[in-house]
Amino acid sequence: xxxxxxxxxxxxxxxxxxxxxxxxxxxxxxxxxxxxxxxxxxxxxxxxxxxxxxxxxxxxxxxxxxxxxxxxxxxxxxxxxxxxxxxxxxxxxxxxxxxxxxxxxxxxxxxxxxxxxxxxxxxxxxxxxxxxxxxxxxxxxxxxxxxxxxxxxxxxxxxxxxxxxxxxxxxxxxxxxxxxxxxxxxxxxxxxxxxxxxxxxxxxxxxxxxxxxxxxxxxxxxxxxxxxxxxxxxxxxxxxxxxxxxx
Ligand code: ADP
Numbered sequence: 001x002x003x004x005x006x007x008x009x010x011x012x013x014x015x016x017x018x019x020x021x022x023x024x025x026x027x028x029x030x031x032x033x034x035x036x037x038x039x040x041x042x043x044x045x046x047x048x049x050x051x052x053x054x055x056x057x058x059x060x061x062x063x064x065x066x067x068x069x070x071x072x073x074x075x076x077x078x079x080x081x082x083x084x085x086x087x088x089x090x091x092x093x094x095x096x097x098x099x100x101x102x103x104x105x106x107x108x109x110x111x112x113x114x115x116x117x118x119x120x121x122x123x124x125x126x127x128x129x130x131x132x133x134x135x136x137x138x139x140x141x142x143x144x145x146x147x148x149x150x151x152x153x154x155x156x157x158x159x160x161x162x163x164x165x166x167x168x169x170x171x172x173x174x175x176x177x178x179x180x181x182x183x184x185x186x187x188x189x190x191x192x193x194x195x196x197x198x199x200x201x202x203x204x205x206x207x208x209x210x211x212x213x214x215x216x217x218x219x220x221x222x223x224x225x226x227x228x229x230x231x232x233x234x235x236x237x238x239x240x241x242x243x244x245x246x247x
Pocket of ligand 1: 044046
């Protein structure tokens with residue numbers, strides 16, 4: 001496979017904090033339309049890896065290619081424009097605005113949230129809002145104040161806000177934390193829809209959920225990749241059982 005077939009190519013990536021290698025010479029390739037799940041014990045380096053890919057943390061060495069372009073020196077806000085979206089665990093939606101307004105202000109036009117109330121959406125923006133609302137399952141909630149949504153709906157809205165920016169790589173940190181069983185199922189369906197035309201990387205601890213969503217699983221341990229492959233393969237790997245799944 002040539003490197004152009006990957007959405008993301010991370011090679012020999014390293015970052016040290018006061019001499020401690022949190023990511024240690026790590027190489028990872030994620031295909032277009034792939035849903036990759038990263039698992040591993042606490043402190044394995046999962047969050048740090050996503051921080052390096054989105055540009056929140058600066059790497060000490062190695063390479064990160066997104067759509068075949070080296071992005072290691074590109075600042076975080078420009079990586080967003082290139083098509084890298086990152087959702088953290090805590091939702092950062094505007095609770096006092098409607099679902100519609102939350103989506104509209106996320107359109108990448110540099111508009112401030114304060115302008116949202118007097119804002120007139122162009123047909124382009126309205127079409128994108130409708131498409132994204134359908135994708136996240138909130139078409140019938142567009143006029144609802146975001147603060148009144150359920151916990152799961154708030155998480156989906158935040159995913160929708162990222163989708164407004166048309167990412168080609170979406171990274172999610174424990175997307176089902178605090179969700180009901182029904183919301184978890186709907187989130188699995190949402191992630192399957194999203195990766196039909198984007199690459200998705202998810203950090204997740206819930207193994208039942210991982211089995212439901214992952215095309216491939218990467219197991220991290222001490223800043224390195226311990227195992228990688230389909231879930232059935234990695235969960236039968238003695239190294240993985242030893243450091244993670246066996247506990
Ligand atoms: P995980 O997400 O797998 O639980 P993290 O990526 O949060 O692991 O952390 C990996 C290791 O790097 C941990 O030992 C953590 O303490 C350390 N670490 C992460 N960020 C920093 C930082 N900014 N400064 C110092 N140490 C850090």
